[in-house]
Every structure is written in structure tokens, then in C-alpha cells.
Amino acid sequence: xxxxxxxxxxxxxxxxxxxxxxxxxxxxxxxxxxxxxxxxxxxxxxxxxxxxxxxxxxxxxxxxxxxxxxxxxxxxxxxxxxxxxxxxxxxxxxxxxxxxxxxxxxxxxxxxxxxxxxxxxxxxxxxxxxxxxxxxxxxxxxxxxxxxxxxxxxxxxxxxxxxxxxxxxxxxxxxxxxxxxxxxxxxxxxxxxxxxxxxxxxxxxxxxxxxxxxxxxxxxxxxxxxxxxxxxxxxxxxxxxxxxxxxxxxxxxxxxxxxxxxxxxxxxxxxxxxxxxxxxxxxxxxxxxxxxxxxxxxxxxxxxxxxxxxxxxxxxxxxxxxxxxxxxxxxxxxxxx
Amino acid sequence: xxxxxxxxxxxxxxxxxxxxxxxxxxxxxxxxxxxxxxxxxxxxxxxxxxxxxxxxxxxxxxxxxxxxxxxxxxxxxxxxxxxxxxxxxxxxxxxxxxxxxxxxxxxxxxxxxxxxxxxxxxxxxxxxxxxxxxx
Numbered sequence: 001x002x003x004x005x006x007x008x009x010x011x012x013x014x015x016x017x018x019x020x021x022x023x024x025x026x027x028x029x030x031x032x033x034x035x036x037x038x039x040x041x042x043x044x045x046x047x048x049x050x051x052x053x054x055x056x057x058x059x060x061x062x063x064x065x066x067x068x069x070x071x072x073x074x075x076x077x078x079x080x081x082x083x084x085x086x087x088x089x090x091x092x093x094x095x096x097x098x099x100x101x102x103x104x105x106x107x108x109x110x111x112x113x114x115x116x117x118x119x120x121x122x123x124x125x126x127x128x129x130x131x132x133x134x135x136x137x138x139x140x141x142x143x144x145x146x147x148x149x150x151x152x153x154x155x156x157x158x159x160x161x162x163x164x165x166x167x168x169x170x171x172x173x174x175x176x177x178x179x180x181x182x183x184x185x186x187x188x189x190x191x192x193x194x195x196x197x198x199x200x201x202x203x204x205x206x207x208x209x210x211x212x213x214x215x216x217x218x219x220x221x222x223x224x225x226x227x228x229x230x231x232x233x234x235x236x237x238x239x240x241x242x243x244x245x246x247x248x249x250x251x252x253x254x255x256x257x258x259x260x261x262x263x264x265x266x267x268x269x270x271x272x273x274x275x276x277x278x279x280x281x282x283x284x285x286x287x288x289x290x291x292x293x294x295x296x297x298x299x300x301x302x303x304x305x306x307x308x309x310x311x312x313x314x315x316x317x318x319x320x321x322x323x324x325x326x327x328x329x330x331x332x333x334x335x336x337x
Numbered sequence: 338x339x340x341x342x343x344x345x346x347x348x349x350x351x352x353x354x355x356x357x358x359x360x361x362x363x364x365x366x367x368x369x370x371x372x373x374x375x376x377x378x379x380x381x382x383x384x385x386x387x388x389x390x391x392x393x394x395x396x397x398x399x400x401x402x403x404x405x406x407x408x409x410x411x412x413x414x415x416x417x418x419x420x421x422x423x424x425x426x427x428x429x430x431x432x433x434x435x436x437x438x439x440x441x442x443x444x445x446x447x448x449x450x451x452x453x454x455x456x457x458x459x460x461x462x463x464x465x466x467x468x469x470x471x472x
Contacts, residue, residue: 009357010357011356011357011358011359011369033359033367054388054392111416115353116350116353117349117350117352117353118349119349119350119382119386120349120350120382122416123416123417123421145354145356145357146353146354147354147355147371148354164421164424164425165417165420165421165424166420166421168424235384236384236385236388239380239381239382239384239385240381240385242377242378242381243378243381243382243385253338254358254359257338257358257359257360257367258359260359260367261359261367264366264367280365283338283361286338287338290338290377293377293378294377296377296381297376297377297380297381300380300381300384301380301384
């Protein structure tokens with residue numbers, strides 16, 4: 001059983017899955033950047049009370065599932081989403097979808113994801129992939145971060161669908177309900193909605209730990225890490241920051257570039273000059289995130305380590321926070337025609 | 338970032354798949370570009386694994402010294418904390434904390450040991466001896 005489905009590689013798993021699942025209805029018009037932007041995928045949060053792999057929990061993305069949900073909501077497409085308490089039910093439902101010819105998105109954990117290299121397998125449960133068929137005991141998998149389509153045995157797929165720990169996927173499956181063609185008018189409205197949503201999550205979210213305020217807070221915090229944690233642990237924390245920032249499926253600098261690409265594509269639909277201007281600000285922000293990562297690497301590799309080096313690292317984040325604040329304020333001020 | 342600046346440092350992922358990166362072309366338009374990896378990221382991952390190796394070695398020593406049961410070793414080896422282990426095995430966290438004591442661990446039933454062994458993907462014998470065969 002194999003559904004006619006074309007694998008498409010993307011930069012980020014959930015925006016990739018969203019774009020791929022909507023491809024048929026949108027005639028490929030919902031590209032990855034559009035899905036990311038309409039889904040208001042850009043985010044930042046420093047969660048001080050939670051530790052991941054013995055380091056600080058820093059996220060550059062929204063909650064898993066939100067990009068898909070927001071994109072479909074903004075386009076007016078109903079979403080089917082199911083969680084399961086038993087593995088048998090989860091597989092039966094998946095098979096039913098495939099028999100009906102529907103490719104489906106699955107949330108999975110990466111620790112047991114056999115086609116990932118071992119070095120990348122942590123207990124991270126917010127990865128997304130598409131199942132589009134079954135041959136013998138193998139499920140046909142389109143994992144958006146991989147260059148080519150791949151396969152998992154039914155046991156392997158069950159294991160990653162029922163990975164345990166934080167954000168356990170519990171067999172979660174989702175797909176858009178078939179609603180016919182997506183029109184340009186729908187896309188235009190959805191773009192505006194997505195931008196407004198992202199302005200609100202980055203500028204107006206309460207609390208000091210999230211949005212642009214969160215970036216600023218983290219920048220100030222980093223300056224104190226050297227004294228508070230000692231050089232070795234501070235290096236470990238910075239390495240964690242960079243991994244959260246740049247790693248596959250998470251991306252921080254990379255996310256800014258996707259957002260910049262989104263604004264360019266949005267301009268093609270809405271022709272508001274501000275979109276192009278703000279796009280270039282996000283390009284700068286992405287570049288600066290990467291510069292900060294290079295500085296962090298200098299510290300965790302042991303090449304740098306003075307308090308000034310930590311100050312510079314913190315200052316990069318303060319500068320980024322200002323830059324992104326300017327960008328989102330400009331988006332907030334657009335008079336939509 | 339400009340297309341030609343997309344880093345191409347070979348990573349362990351790069352041998353299996355390249356990653357998509359959005360970057361600008363000559364006219365400033367964003368396009369998809371493939372990257373085989375970036376040294377900054379490779380080093381960050383190395384730092385994380387070096388830390389893990391240190392923790393695994395430390396745990397092994399604690400078990401050999403009789404300060405902890407082999408569970409500690411396998412938890413570090415499988416990157417699990419007590420919460421994740423509790424979710425996989427169905428034990429309560431306070432039970433696992435008890436099982437981390439060598440004398441309690443040594444009296445565990447075969448059934449309970451099997452639960453841990455299955456979670457760590459090893460045999461009960463290997464669980465007791467801190468032996469790893471695969472990967």
C-alpha cells in the first residue's frame with residue numbers, strides 16, 4: 001500500500017510536514033516558509049526551572065503541533081488530530097488512514113529513530129514526520145529533515161510514536177481534512193493573521209522569560225554564568241544554547257532566515273513595502289544569532305574564557321533582542337490594505 | 338546569510354543527509370541551499386557527548402564502589418533521568434530512587450529487573466554486570 005506522495009526536504013520538521021500535507025490542496029503554494037510564518041513559528045523562551053540534559057531549557061520554537069494547527073486554522077481548514085492510549089489502536093488508525101489514501105503527520109521521539117545518527121539521538125519528543133504507505137513490515141516515511149524518503153519497521157515506528165518523557169507524543173497523528181483548493185484570497189488573509197499572531201507571541205507575551213524580553217533576559221544571564229557556574233559548566237550551558245539554536249529541527253539563526261523568506265513570499269501576495277524591509281532585519285538577526293554561536297563556540301572550545309568574552313556573548317543577545325523588537329514593532333504598525 | 342556562505346563542514350549527520358538552509362542569492366531573494374554541517378554545531382554536540390561520557394564513567398565508578406546500583410550507570414548511558422525512566426518502566430519515581438541503592442537492587446525480583454532491562458534494551462544478566470553489546 002503506497003500513497004502517491006512526493007517527499008520534500010525542508011529546514012524544520014513541523015513547517016515541512018505542514019507544507020507537505022497541504023501540498024495537494026494548495027497546488028504546492030503553501031511552501032515551508034509560508035507554513036512557518038502563517039503558523040507563527042518564531043519564538044523564544046528561557047525556562048529556568050526545567051533542565052534538559054542537565055542544562056537550561058531554551059526553546060526557539062513554539063509548542064509542538066502549534067505550527068500545523070495555526071496554519072490550518074488561519075486557512076480555514078479543519079484538522080483531525082488524535083492521541084492514543086494503546087499502541088494497537090494507534091496502529092489500526094494509521095492503517096485506516098493509509099488505506100483511505102491519506103498521508104498523515106506523526107509526532108515522534110528521536111531517541112529510537114533508527115535512521116538518525118547516534119550523536120543526534122536525545123530524548124527529544126517533538127519531532128515530526130509523515131507516513132505515506134506500508135510495504136510488508138515497513139512503513140514508508142517522509143521525514144522532512146532528510147534528503148530522501150526512508151522506512152521504519154512497524155516496531156520501530158511504534159517505539160518512536162510512543163516515546164516517553166517530556167512532551168510524550170502518545171501516538172499522536174494529525175492531518176488536514178480535505179477541503180478542496182486553497183485560494184490566494186485565503187492565503188492572503190492567513191498571512192496577515194499569522195504575522196499578527198507572531199507579533200503578539202514575541203512582543204506581548206507576559207513574563208520576562210519569553211519573546212524578545214526572554215532573549216534580553218538570557219543575554220543578561222549569560223554575563224553572570226562565568227562567575228556563577230564556573231568556566232566548564234558555563235561552556236556546557238553555551239553549547240546547549242547553540243544546539244537548541246542551530247540543530248536540525250530546532251534552529252534559531254536558521255528560523256530567522258525562514259521567517260525572512262516568509263516575509264519575502266508574503267510580499268508577493270500582499271505587496272506591502274514594509275514586508276521587504278522587515279525581511280532584511282530578520283536576515284540581520286539571523287546573521288547575528290550565528291555570530292553569537294561562533295562566540296559561544298570560542299568559549300566551549302576553550303579558546304575564549306574571560307569575563308569580557310561572556311559580556312560580548314551576552315551583548316550579542318541584547319542586540320538581537322533590540323533588532324527583533326524593532327522588526328516586530330514594524331510588522332505591528334503595518335496598515336493592511 | 339548569503340548562499341555561498343552556507344557552511345559545508347562535514348558532520349556525522351552530513352554523511353547521512355544534508356540539511357536545508359534558507360539563504361539569499363545574488364539578488365537578495367531567499368532560496369533553499371543544502372549544508373553538510375557547521376563546525377560550531379559539531380563542536381557543541383561534541384561538548385555535550387564528552388559531558389555524557391564523563392557522567393557515564395562517573396556512574397560506573399559509583400556502582401563499582403558500591404555507592405549506587407547498576408541502574409545509575411544505565412540511566413546515564415541511555416540519557417535518562419528518573420522521570421523518563423519512570424515513564425518507560427511504569428515504576429514510581431520513589432521506587433526507582435530506592436532501586437538505585439545497591440542492597441535494594443540486589444533483592445529485586447526477576448520481573449522487575451526484566452522491566453528495567455527491556456527499557457535499557459539489554460539482558461537482565463548484562464543489566465547486573467553493566468555490560469553493553471550494541472552500538
